[in-house]
Structure formats: structure tokens, C-alpha cells
Amino acid sequence: MSARTTGAPRADLVADTALALLAERGMRGLTHRAVDEAAELPQGSTSNVARTRLALLELAVRRLAERETRVLAPEEMPDLEDELGALVDGLALAAHRSLTRNRDLTLARYELALEATRRPELRRYFDAAGARFRDQLAALLTALGSPDPARHMLSLVAWLDGLMFSCVAGTFTAEVPPLDEVRAGLRELLDGMLGG
Secondary structure (H helix, E strand, O other), X not given: OOOOOOOOOHHHHHHHHHHHHHHHHOHHHOOHHHHHHHOOOOOOHHHHHOOOHHHHHHHHHHHHHHHHHHHHOOOOOOOOOOHHHHHHHHHHHHHHHHHXXXXXXXXXXXXXXXXXXXXXXXXXXXXXXXXXXXXXXXXHHHXXXXXXXXXXXXXXXXXXXXXXXXXXXXXXXXOOOOHHHXXXXXXXXXXXXXXX
């Protein structure tokens, strides 16, 4: 497995390789030496970028946040007249991409989330990365008229995370729902929250 890309900054290459290793081998398979080998870098290169294991994990969390921001961005704006429909469509596309072509990135996120439960210093980076998405979602729910945006945002994130975990690491790994089913589930949830 080579994650080497031409022209990418060394830190990005190390972080991308770390994410790929997390998805492929889990937390125990992530070492400085493994990153060097997988990225086809000279031995010790990863240590020069991230001296400690914590520094390597922090680098991976930051890169994960950058890459997931691109996954969450719509490829094209949906042609919908209502704002709720646009939100549903955008979230459905992002969730479906996380379940299909970005599945490895989602797996790496769950590995890092579990590790953050054991490392308070990593938890800060992980939570800060997620806060940007949660804040944007709460603002959108407020604009759509939610009477309790914080509670609704938590329910929506929990629904999305539950779907992604079930289909990437849980009991539905062989049954990724099609995009239209993800969209229908989100519409039902948001209609219930916002009163249809």
C-alpha cells in the first residue's frame, strides 16, 4: 500500500498514510515505521514530522477534519427550492459518500474516536474538529425554525453517526443503503423535528 502522492507536503503525506493505516490495520497497526514503509519514505521521516505517537495521532485528526470537510461539501448544489430539502439532500450525499467511496476515512475516524476516549489530550483535537460541523448544523437548524436547535442537532448527528457506524463497522456492513433511502430517513427525521 503506497499513499505517496507527488507534490503533497510531507506532513499531509504522513497524515494521509496514517489514516489509511488506521482503516486497514487499526490503532495497533499505526507506528512511525509503518507510516514510513507505507508512504515509501526513508526510515525516520515520520518521526521528523511527528516526534511522538500523540503528535502523529493529532496530525491524523487534523488531516481527517480537512478531508471530511471536503466529503461534506456538496459536489454541486442541489436544485431544490426549499431550504429543508437542500439540507436533507446535502446531508444524504455526504453520508452516502462516507459509506461508499470514503469508507476508509470513516473507519479511521472511528479508530481515532475510540483512542480519544483513552487520551484526553487527543480528545481536545478530536472534539474541536467535530465542533465546527456541529455548530454549522445547529445554525442551519436554527434558520429552519427549530425550537431547540442544540437538542435537534444532537439527534441528527446521532442518527447520522449511527447509520455510518452500522454500515461501516456494525451489523449492516454488507447492506449499505442506497442514497434515496438515506435521503428518505433524513427527511422523516427532520420533518419530525421541525413539524413537517
